[in-house]
Amino acid sequence: MSISRRSLIKNSAIAAVLLGIKNSAIAKAVERTGIKDFYKDDFRIGTALSTSTLMKNNEALLALVAREFNAITPENCMKWEALKPKDKEWDWTAADKFVEFGQKNNMYIVGHNLVWHSQVPEDVFKNEKGGAISKENLTLKMQNHITNLVSRYKGKIHAWDVVNEAVEDDGSWRKSPWHNIMGENFIAQAFHIANDVDSKAHLIYNDYNTESPAKRNFIVDMVKRFKKQGVPIHGVGMQEHLSIDGPGVAEIEATLIALAGAGVRAHITELDVDVLPSVWNLPTAEVSTRFEYTPERDPYIKGLPKNTEEKLAKRYEEIFKVYLKHHDKIERVTLWGTADSETWLNDFPIRGRTNYPLLFDRKLAPKPAYFRLLDLKK
Numbered sequence: 001m002s003i004s005r006r007s008l009i010k011n012s013a014i015a016a017v018l019l020g021i022k023n024s025a026i027a028k029a030v031e032r033t034g035i036k037d038f039y040k041d042d043f044r045i046g047t048a049l050s051t052s053t054l055m056k057n058n059e060a061l062l063a064l065v066a067r068e069f070n071a072i073t074p075e076n077c078m079k080w081e082a083l084k085p086k087d088k089e090w091d092w093t094a095a096d097k098f099v100e101f102g103q104k105n106n107m108y109i110v111g112h113n114l115v116w117h118s119q120v121p122e123d124v125f126k127n128e129k130g131g132a133i134s135k136e137n138l139t140l141k142m143q144n145h146i147t148n149l150v151s152r153y154k155g156k157i158h159a160w161d162v163v164n165e166a167v168e169d170d171g172s173w174r175k176s177p178w179h180n181i182m183g184e185n186f187i188a189q190a191f192h193i194a195n196d197v198d199s200k201a202h203l204i205y206n207d208y209n210t211e212s213p214a215k216r217n218f219i220v221d222m223v224k225r226f227k228k229q230g231v232p233i234h235g236v237g238m239q240e241h242l243s244i245d246g247p248g249v250a251e252i253e254a255t256l257i258a259l260a261g262a263g264v265r266a267h268i269t270e271l272d273v274d275v276l277p278s279v280w281n282l283p284t285a286e287v288s289t290r291f292e293y294t295p296e297r298d299p300y301i302k303g304l305p306k307n308t309e310e311k312l313a314k315r316y317e318e319i320f321k322v323y324l325k326h327h328d329k330i331e332r333v334t335l336w337g338t339a340d341s342e343t344w345l346n347d348f349p350i351r352g353r354t355n356y357p358l359l360f361d362r363k364l365a366p367k368p369a370y371f372r373l374l375d376l377k378k
């Protein structure tokens with residue numbers, strides 16, 4: 001048994017005595033420290049909360065999140081189409097529950113996200129007659145959306161993903177409707193609007209594949225330009241949707257160093273490690289990517305073989321070693337979900353597969369990768 005695991009149990013036993021609790025299982029549930037406590041001197045450890053967890057009040061999962069994590073991000077409930085669906089009024093139900101949960105548990109609360117090309121109703125980019133919207137009117141819509149959202153949670157949400165995924169993998173601007181209608185300046189404008197509404201919030205640009213050199217360089221140049229121009233950008237989110245085989249940690253490290261050099265904090269915003277066979281050339285989180293289901297592409301329906309479980313644990317270990325080495329540059333490390341049953345990777349880029357990218361299994365039990373990360377801090 002590892003020292004960390006032993007110390008968890010020892011802490012629980014001491015707590016049980018102090019609290020006069022005889023049933024050690026209850027004592028463990030009450031007092032067990034979580035991974036957040038092991039990393040408290042390095043960076044926060046966060047997770048994403050799904051809309052269903054919040055709306056169904058999934059108590060088991062929420063209790064696990066409260067024990068293990070000290071930062072939360074809403075997986076979907078603060079996206080444009082969820083908050084302000086086409087032709088409907090604002091619906092704050094899930095978002096309010098999310099913020100309440102974070103406040104109740106004293107967590108670092110992240111808002112995700114203000115401006116993105118995905119999960120936004122198409123009519124946002126049209127005028128009242130269904131034709132092309134003008135630059136001025138789209139700017140007003142953006143301003144209205146950011147102002148409503150940021151002001152509702154002012155002083156409660158600590159950090160915002162202001163703009164999500166505006167850069168292509170080859171290091172060029174994504175030709176999204178935001179870009180095509182407002183020009184590349186839409187990014188700086190979004191940061192200014194958010195900052196005008198809540199000048200204390202920490203403002204982040206968030207993207208995937210930030211380890212790839214072309215994309216990294218482009219983002220770092222953008223940050224440097226913004227800093228010179230006085231655009232209020234404070235952090236860059238490295239999503240870190242990684243695979244069990246790559247990219248190499250040297251590339252992750254290079255991005256952490258480059259971001260610190262550009263004067264922003266690094267946030268690991270959406271970490272997960274895909275273990276399933278890759279059916280495309282590059283790992284990508286581009287949401288429009290889809291492939292057909294075949295049984296060979298879904299080999300672990302009955303469970304993850306021991307050697308792959310071990311490979312996953314080692315992969316998490318090597319990734320966290322780099323994070324620890326550069327803890328001074330990192331604000332938080334957030335996983336994109338808590339348990340394997342809820343990961344988006346069960347349905348991406350092929351629907352209905354059985355994936356194992358997170359730290360807790362389908363029964364909410366910690367996996368070998370979890371204990372390996374505790375052992376790094378013993």
Ligand code: 9MR
Nearest residue numbers: 075076118119164208239270285287344
């Ligand atoms: O995990 C999210 C999934 O439930 C949604 O269906 C998907 C839709 O676009 O978005 C996922 O989250 C994405 C995040 O918001 C931005 N970066 C990539 C994430 C994975 O696609």
